[in-house]
Amino acid sequence: MDKFERNEQIEIEELEHDLxxxxxxxxxxxxxxxxxxxxxxxxxAARKQKNRLAVFASAHKRASWWTAVAATLLFAVGGDMVHLHHVREARRAAEAQQQLxxxxxxxxxxxxxxxxxMERTQAAxxxxxALELAK
Structure with missing residues (x-):
């Protein structure tokens, strides 16, 4: 065994000892x-609290979503009612025009x-x- 191998062996033993x-x-x-x-x-406890807040935030998001859906439906129904009113008015106007x-x-x-x-009367x-004048 040479010097290099001995130093390596010593280092390995020291490493094993340290380990x-x-x-x-x-x-x-x-x-x-x-x-x-x-x-x-x-x-x-922090995780549970975070979950509670997440559930609240989720419910809040769902409420916002339902509010948006309700508003959309309200505008759609309102728009449809306005359209039907204009159609009825157009029909009434067309009927009045026909009557006129x-x-x-x-x-x-x-x-x-x-x-x-009058022309017949006047001609007569x-x-x-003319007959009277011709007499």
């Missing part, structure tokens, strides 16, 4: 278990009859006057 020293069982200090369990309990057109046609027909009657008068 054994580090790995030997050391009893936990007094109260260690209680402190660890207190931390676990504190973290568990019919009334104007009837009036025009009546005026045409009056005009024809002219004929009568």
């Amino acid at each position: 054994r020293a580090c790995m030997r069982h050391v009893p936990a200090p007094e109260g260690f278990t209680d402190r660890v369990m207190q931390r676990v309990a504190a973290r568990e 057109d019919l009334a104007l046609q009837l009036t025009n027909h009546a005026l045409d009859q009056v005009d024809t009657s 008068r002219f004929t009568q006057i």
Whole structure:
């Protein structure tokens, strides 16, 4: 065995010794278990509190979502009602226009009859006057 191998062997033995020293069982200090369990309990309580807040936040988000849905439905129904109102008004206006057109046609027909009657009457008068003048 040469010098290099001996130094390496010594280093390995020292390393093994150090590892054994580090790995030997050391009893936990007094109260260690209680402190660890207190931390676990504190973290568990914090986690539960966080979950409660998360549930509240989730419920708040759901409430906001339902509010948005309700508002959307309200606008949709309101818009539909306005549209139906305009459709009804347009129908009423169309009916009124048809009635007006019919009334104007009837009036025009009546005026045409009056005009024809007047023309006949006037023609008869002219004929009568012409006959009287011819006598």
